């Protein structure tokens with residue numbers, strides 16, 4: 001089987017269709033091979049919930065790209081330099097310099113993950129009566145805003161809600177809606193405007209530099225702070241370089257610094273683009289707010305020069321941040337995700353378009369149109385991918401979003417299965433195998449049936465529910 005990449009690698013003037021991973025493998029983790037009949041039993045034994053599988057029973061794990069990437073040998077070497085001093089460690093200074101090289105904010109506050117940065121920020125500025133707009137809040141961001149009793153509002157452009165629209169910057173904020181939202185809500189009730197780059201919950205879709213500049217200008221006009229949820233800043237900057245007019249000659253570092261210059265602060269998960277297995281930070285310019293946030297940090301995360309991290313983690317992230325903005329790496333990263341998405345499209349499998357930066361989203365509603373939403377077509381597809389090929393994806397549909405607080409069950413807007421690509425972890429031949437498995441599942445599509453839930457927790461049911469075949 002051979003598949004065409006969207007545009008090949010241009011080496012020495014020749015276009016080759018094979019994507020060369022811009023690294024060689026330094027350390028390996030064995031994959032335990034399993035057969036289809038074993039997997040049919042394994043998934044049945046855990047009530048058809050993919051979160052309950054042992055990862056050793058998974059061949060290709062596309063559950064998430066969060067913290068699942070491979071570190072480089074330079075990162076592993078940096079880990080040996082980790083200095084575990086409680087206060088003022090040189091590892092902290094390396095980390096802080098690497099963050100400020102890209103995001104020159106005054107105050108850098110290290111946390112163990114992105115959600116810890118969110119919890120601190122919204123404890124400080126959220127609360128009853130406050131409303132916080134974003135293009136689309138990520139689920140932990142929304143949960144932390146709501147936990148503070150504030151409200152979270154999504155104002156992504158209309159194209160961002162249509163899976164088949166091919167607009168190049170589907171993560172953009174609707175500027176007209178943002179201004180009318182500000183006027184209707186009142187500046188005093190809006191402590192911050194957020195932008196998620198790339199827009200994870202909207203399919204990993206990028207935000208244009210033009211849109212970021214415009215949102216920043218609106219925030220300045222109304223004197224509202226503007227914060228980035230910048231987990232995939234490097235992928236977003238690469239999309240800007242590739243797709244936005246006038247940007248194709250710029251260095252990604254330069255684009256990232258301009259994005260930072262438009263904002264007043266950021267929250268970050270270092271488990272995404274910074275190529276770490278753990279980590280995060282909160283960064284901002286406001287001195288008073290930084291003091292409040294550091295005091296909250298000390299309560300739950302740790303002293304301000306390590307936050308929730310070991311010195312060795314800080315060293316690994318300092319190196320990861322330099323690798324994350326490499327053009328060779330980003331070209332490979334975006335092209336290899338598109339390689340999977342485009343191959344599925346060629347097979348006639350419906351996927352969210354354009355292909356995002358970190359994942360391919362299969363539209364299970366269109367793919368398994370004979371399965372009604374309340375029989376969970378996304379779950380049916382995710383189980384089939386596991387049984388047929390040992391691939392673990394993630395249902396993002398009615399199982400995840402269908403249960404309402406009042407106890408009713410309502411079909412989700414979309415029934416998706418996300419195949420998230422861990423960074424620097426799988427090769428093109430692993431992905432070719434994923435494509436073959438998807439093709440086989442497509443052959444069997446009409447024979448796949450739906451599921452019912454036989455046990456379900458009070459909230460966040462997708463993590464622990466048990467299912468049975470109908």
Ligand SMILES: *Cc1c(COP(=O)(O)O)cnc(C)c1O
Nearest residue numbers: 113114115138140200231269271
């Ligand atoms: C992962 C993620 C977060 C939360 O970060 P964690 O490190 O998982 O706590 C926040 N926002 C976005 C966009 C994310 O992708």
